[in-house]
Amino acid sequence: DVVLTQTPSTLSATIGQSVSISCRSSQSLLDSAGNTYLYWYLQRPGQSPQLLIYLVSNLGSGVPNRFSGSGSGTDFTLKISGVEAEDLGVYYCMQATHAPLTFGSGTKLEIK
Amino acid sequence: QVTLKESGPGILQPSQTLSLTCSFSGFSLSTYGMCVGWIRQSSGKGLEWLANIWWNDDKYYNPSLKNRLTISKDTSNNQAFLKITNMDTADTATYYCARDTMGILMDAWGQGASVTVSS
Numbered sequence: 001d002v003v004l005t006q007t008p009s010t011l012s013a014t015i016g017q018s019v020s021i022s023c024r025s026s027q028s029l030l031d032s033a034g035n036t037y038l039y040w041y042l043q044r045p046g047q048s049p050q051l052l053i054y055l056v057s058n059l060g061s062g063v064p065n066r067f068s069g070s071g072s073g074t075d076f077t078l079k080i081s082g083v084e085a086e087d088l089g090v091y092y093c094m095q096a097t098h099a100p101l102t103f104g105s106g107t108k109l110e111i112k
Numbered sequence: 113q114v115t116l117k118e119s120g121p122g123i124l125q126p127s128q129t130l131s132l133t134c135s136f137s138g139f140s141l142s143t144y145g146m147c148v149g150w151i152r153q154s155s156g157k158g159l160e161w162l163a164n165i166w167w168n169d170d171k172y173y174n175p176s177l178k179n180r181l182t183i184s185k186d187t188s189n190n191q192a193f194l195k196i197t198n199m200d201t202a203d204t205a206t207y208y209c210a211r212d213t214m215g216i217l218m219d220a221w222g223q224g225a226s227v228t229v230s231s
Contacts, residue, residue, distance in 0.1 A: 039217060041159075048208060048221040049159065053115075053214060092159060096217055100174040101161040 002027050004093050004104035012110045013083045016085075021107045023076040023093035028071060030097070037096035040069055040078045043106075044089040053078065085111055116148075116209050118225035125231055132225060133208030141167055141187050147190040147212035150183065152205040153224075154165040159204035160205075164212055169225060199229045 003026040014042040051060040053069035073075040138212040149164030163173045163183040182195040210218040
């Protein structure tokens, strides 16, 4: 199975600060058709996960544009440009290029 | 508006079979490109993808659960189902269903169903 390694495991930020989360894959996530199936989700405390970013850099429906995704191959990044209080929770990357779908272990964002 | 809701037994004993239902609205599993998947999360741990079923009845499973999983759907009643045989205490988790579409996976999630396996 593809292993996704997220760093850092915990992140502490002040309101308005910009932060980045890294997701590194044990294999390239570029498929033979030129697609990269890398996704980002946020799980707020006590809630279900919600989609933030799909196919590396596309914003999910209703997701604020302070969230952005980038990367290629095995290295991907989620950036929050100006953290807000509602952004606290655990962020997960997920890959669907290789079966089975796998998730990273998560990055917990705390608000100072 | 897309909504999904999981239902299950809550508690079951080791070796029993878990039956979960995902009832959804706002889309149809008979529509081209639509899919429903199941994901679980153990207490304090991360997410594990289990299986999904597509509009054309294609089904995909996580090999780590070997032959214990069966996914199915009832298009007429907007429901999807997951059965897991031979449940163990290690299967204690919150089980989520989520909608997938081609290219945009898990864009809507249910609230989750808590399942405890205990003797």
